[in-house]
Amino acid sequence: MEGERESRMSQDEGFLRAIIDNPDDDTPRLIYADWLEEQGQPRGEFIRLQVRRAALAAGDPARAEMELRERQLLAEHEQRWLRPLRPWVREWQFHRGFVERVRIPAEWAVGAGRGVFQRTPVRHARFNEATYLIGDLAALPGLAWLRSLDLGHNLLTAGHLEPLTRSPYLARLETL
Template sequence: MNERDALLRAVCDTPDDDTPRLVFADWLQEHGDEARAEFIRVQIALARGDASARLKEREQELFAAHQEVWEQPFEKFKAANSFRNLIYDVFFHRGFIRALVICDEEKQFADHATEVFQLAPIQRITFFHKWPHAASAECAELLRLKELRIYRAGFETKALGALLRSKSLLNVTRLELIADNDNGYLTAEGIELLSRSTALPALRHLDLSYNCIWLAILTEGDLIGQLESLKLRCTDIDDSGAEVLARCERLRSLTHLDLTANRIGDRGLRALATSRNLPRLTTLDLRHNLYDTEGGVEIRGCTPETRQILEDRFGAGVLIDGRLEE
């Protein structure tokens, strides 16, 4: 292993530590790659909270000029005899590629995972389209992940069960299972597998948006008690669903609840506002809901009386108006 490879290995092995990244930047500058060295330092400064317009502009200038070269090591991962790349997109953070978007319809990920994770400190992967869960879920390299997103991949119960039994997800803190009209939704059986899974001890953030959620099943298992944030955007939740959440004693650790684009009425909103089972909840996102009044009339935005109850409970943490963020 040469000096450069050793320095990169240190970055990959300690992804949360900026010191190996800055050491690598110094080495790059000493060996003539001043642009990449500067890019690493600029992105670290941005990640540490320096939000100056000039720094952001410099980041974009460097990236536009050198993106193709910096992403070149991942160009080799193309599925044989297919129009789809295995690595579909990459995202930089703190100077190195942190996140990948993968299309594994050709079942190449398991074969290349070791090499992929040696190239960069990968901590987030998005799998989209049909993903062979059983073939890839046991890759030991997934232990490096903090965030796993499965999007437009379908959620067949057998395949999902293989994923949720994996011993390689022990360090995942954020899981997103995003449904899609063409590729399917979580079933009741899938929700039950998730709610009772013991394979995700570090999980704190769960996103099940665009599924049809069986909340009674989701809230029965112990997994819900680990969560700090729960996103249920566009999941057809009504008053009864909101009441299920309000009654759930396992949600006591929840600080953020996203219920945007649902159809919760006054009854459900008041149940959430008065629940004693949500003592830590500071952010309740209710934007783009259709609210049912007592007379059965749908309105955008809630009644003034209910709005006041919500604001009294959550203050600025209740989001009722405004555009949704992607």
């Protein structure tokens, strides 16, 4: 039984790594959703719903029913799904089945919280309390997939932002 659980965790980590490494590709997400559904996990349905909804036009009538089912699944399972992230993440938003938008205190992100970036495909991050940690944040490999970085509500000067301009991990950044 213990070996079976470890095997499931290893497979789970493999799927997650593929999703994090290919955040724009829905195929790894849908493969993972299939696997989760085979394991009887409702997260598979949630991933599939969000991937399908993300592909729909804003006015598509199917959206309302999908959103209702997503809310039902979140009401029942969100706290369990967030358990690996909860020690560090203060705010979050699911997109295409995974937490992709987070708000994290900078001190947590450069400490033990760096694991957040290994557990979910973070695309949008807001760091607060970051004024004196910008250099440490800029050195986080987990930022490599970020599309947007929000440092609002921090007391920053142009000098504070210089480490970000030199960071090799922010090449995909579209919004600062």
